[in-house]
Amino acid sequence: MNPISVLKRVSFKNILKVIFIVLRYPHFAVPTLKATRECMKVSTELYGRLHYKNGPANAFRHAFWNYLIAKKCYKWQENIQAILNWTEKITDWHESAFPNTPLARKMDLHNNAVGRFVFQNNFEQTETEVIGILKQMAQDSKLIDTSSNLAELENQLVHITAV
16 A cells, blocks of 8 residues: 555545544554554455455455554553544544445445444454454345445444445
């Protein structure tokens, strides 16, 4: 992942937004970057390039990303609510900075929230144990469409393509 090419895709407004988010939680910036790199590595090892599509592998990646950001930040501050706030802010920013179709955005935000839920309930588990939990959740993820009510699928991973 080339940081320059990524920055070229982000509007100036969104660059300013992330700067302000990071200034509020500067001690979480490095753990978040490390979590992002690790998440991509693990997702590619487990699913190849399938995690770039909108299927169960993508659901795993989004949930694992949120879990991993929270887990890495927990080493710096044990205030779970502050960590969850940071994780939600930074991943919501990402979804705004890199726009998607409305349904894909809805799916990503939902799966991000599932990852934070998994962290809350499993923060003492090892990453390997949580990977197992999330792999099973991805296997059991629910196919959704524009008429789906995600409130009925709270704490379950969702996807929009069968791949």
